Amino acid sequence: MSRKPPTMADIAKAIGVSPMTVSRAFKSDSSVSQETREAILRAAEDLGYVFDSTAANLRSQKTDFVAVTIPSINNANFAETVRQLSDGLSRRGLQILLGYTNYDILEEERLVEQLLRRKPQAIVVTGGRHTPRARKLLSNAGIPVVETWDLPEQPIGHVVGFSNTLAIGEMVRHFADAGYRRIAFIGGDADNDTRGTERRAGFVAAMQAAGLDASRLIACGAPPIGMREGAVAMAHLLQSLPDTEAAICVSDLSAFGALTECQRRGIRVPQDMALGGFGNYDIGAICVPTLTTINAFAGDIGAKTAELIGDVLEGRFEPGLPQTIRFTPVLIGRESSR
Amino acid sequence: MSRKPPTMADIAKAIGVSPMTVSRAFKSDSSVSQETREAILRAAEDLGYVFDSTAANLRSQKTDFVAVTIPSINNANFAETVRQLSDGLSRRGLQILLGYTNYDILEEERLVEQLLRRKPQAIVVTGGRHTPRARKLLSNAGIPVVETWDLPEQPIGHVVGFSNTLAIGEMVRHFADAGYRRIAFIGGDADNDTRGTERRAGFVAAMQAAGLDASRLIACGAPPIGMREGAVAMAHLLQSLPDTEAAICVSDLSAFGALTECQRRGIRVPQDMALGGFGNYDIGAICVPTLTTINAFAGDIGAKTAELIGDVLEGRFEPGLPQTIRFTPVLIGRESSR
DNA sequence: ATGAAAGCGCTAACAG
C-alpha cells in the first residue's frame, strides 16, 4: 500500500479536464465553471489529494513565507510580538518561519542565511545590531527587511521600534520627581544584551542629567535575565549598597525577582525600597505590590510590522522607500513606587 | 539594477563546470575536489548567490520541515516544549514550521491542512483531541505524526505525553495526606481546554477515591487561563465557600493569581489557605511563598519528541511501529502547602 | 471557460 500521493494530473485524468483547470479550481478567484470546480474539489477529497506548495512555490517564485528572528521564544514580550505578527500575517495569507538567535549575532547570521534560502517574501529581525555579513545578506535579499524593537542608527530597511534609552529616561525622571535620590540599575551588563545595555546607558545618562549619582549598577549576567537573576541582583544590591532607595530593573521579570528577595528579607516595597521594571509583563500588573513599569507595546510592534509588510508587499508604498514606525513607550506608575 | 538573482547555472558557467558539480559542492558529504569546491564557493559569494531551497525541495521531495501546532505561544510551558523541540530538530538539520490553534480544534484542522501542503517531514500536534477530518489528514499524510502533552486513547501515531489525570491525583493525595479536607479546584471548566478538563476530572476522581467532597469547583472560563483569572477565581471561592482549606489550580499561573488575591485580603498562605499549581513554571519557584506544583516536564517533551522524530526519519525504528513515550509527572512540595 | 506548451532551479539516476 501507500502509493505515490495523487497530483493535480491525477485529478485531471479522473475528471477528464486538463491539469490547468484543476489548478484554477484551487484558486478562489480564477474562472472555472461552478460544476467543474465542484467536481474537481470532490475528486480531490476522494483521492486524498493534498496541494503541493513546494511545486507552486518554485513555479510562481512565491512562498508566502515571512522569516522572523527573535532572541528567544521564552520571553513573554517577544512571544507577544510574534503572536500579533503571526495573527496579522496569517490574515494576509502569510506564514511565519521562525528562528531563535539566542541573543547571539553570529547565530543570527547563520539563521538569516538559512532562512533566506527558503525564499521568504519578507524578513523581520529583532534589534539593529548584526554582523557585517548578515547586513549584506539582508540588504541583497531583494525583499522587504524590518528591524524591530530598536531604532537602529543605520537601518537596513524598515523599522518598527522604540527608543530604549528614552524609555528608561522617563523612568528615571519619574523616580527623581518622586524624591528618590539613591537609585540603582539592575541588569544591562552583558555585551550581547543590546536592549539591556541601551537601557543601562539610558539610566546613566538620565541620572547624570538629573544631577544624581549613576554609579549604582548591579550586574545580572548574560540574557535571558529572569526572575532568579533579579533576586540575586537584589541580594547583591542590599549587601553592597544598603542605603539604596530605589532600583530600576532591566525588565519586569527581574523586578519581580528583586521584589521577592525584598519580601523574604522583610524589606517593605516601596517604603524601604522602591522598584521599577520594564515591559509591562502580566506579572507586574497583579503581583503584590504591583510594579511600576514601562509599556513598550510589544504586541503593537508585531501588529504594526504585519501591517507594514502587508502594505509593502501589496504595493501600497513607493517601493524602496523605507518606513520607520516609532512607538513612544509609556510609563505606568504602580504600587512599587510612590 | 536588481537583476535576476544568480542560479547554480550561473556559477557553473563562471567557473567552467557543470551545474551538477556546483550542486555537489554545496553538500558537505559529496565528492568534489578541494580546489573545485573552493572556487565554486568563492564564486557563489562573489555573485551573491543564495541557495534556493524551493527548487531543491521539489526535486528531492524533501523539505526538512517539521510542522508543529501548539495552542498558544503565550504560555511558558508550550514555549519551553517548542524551544527544546526546535533545538533538537535544528541539530538534525530540521526547521520548525509553527502554527497556533488558539485552543480550537477547528482552527487546528485548518492549520494542519495548511501545514501539510508545505510537505513537512513530520508533524507534531499538541493534545489528542482532533476533528475527524484532522485525524484523517494526519493519518493519510504519509509522515510520522506525534501527539504530545497527552496520552490519547486512540493515538494517530507516536505519542510523547503524560497523564494529566494521574498527575492531579498525586496532588490530591499530597493535600489529603497533609490533612486538608475541604479542597477546591480552580479551572478546567471550558470544553475546549482539554488538558484543563482532564485535570479537573482527575481532581474529582481522586477526591472521591479519598472519600472527600469533590464539589468545590470554581470556574475560570476559556483558555488561556492566566494570573488574572486565578485571582478572580480565588475571590469567588473565598466568597462562596469561605471555609475552604486548600485550592488546587489548573496551572501555576492561576495559582499565583490566587495567591495574590489572598495577599491582598490578608489571608495567609498556607496557614489560612493552601495552594497547589501545575506545570512548574518559573514563577512558582520564586514567589513568596513558593508554590507546590507538578513538574510535567514540558521541556523534556520537546526534547524527546525531537529525538523520536530524528530516530524515525533516520530509520532507527521499525517503520510503522508507533512509539509511546510516557512521562511521569512529579510532585514538587513547596511553601504554599504544608 | 478551458487547454497546450514550457519551464521555475535544483538533484536523482546513471554514465564515465
Place this chain on the structure above:
DNA sequence: CTGTTAGCGCTTTCAT
C-alpha cells in the same frame, strides 16, 4: 571526481 539527461508538480503564458 565529473558530466548528461530528465523531471519533481505546479503555474505562467499564450491560444482558443
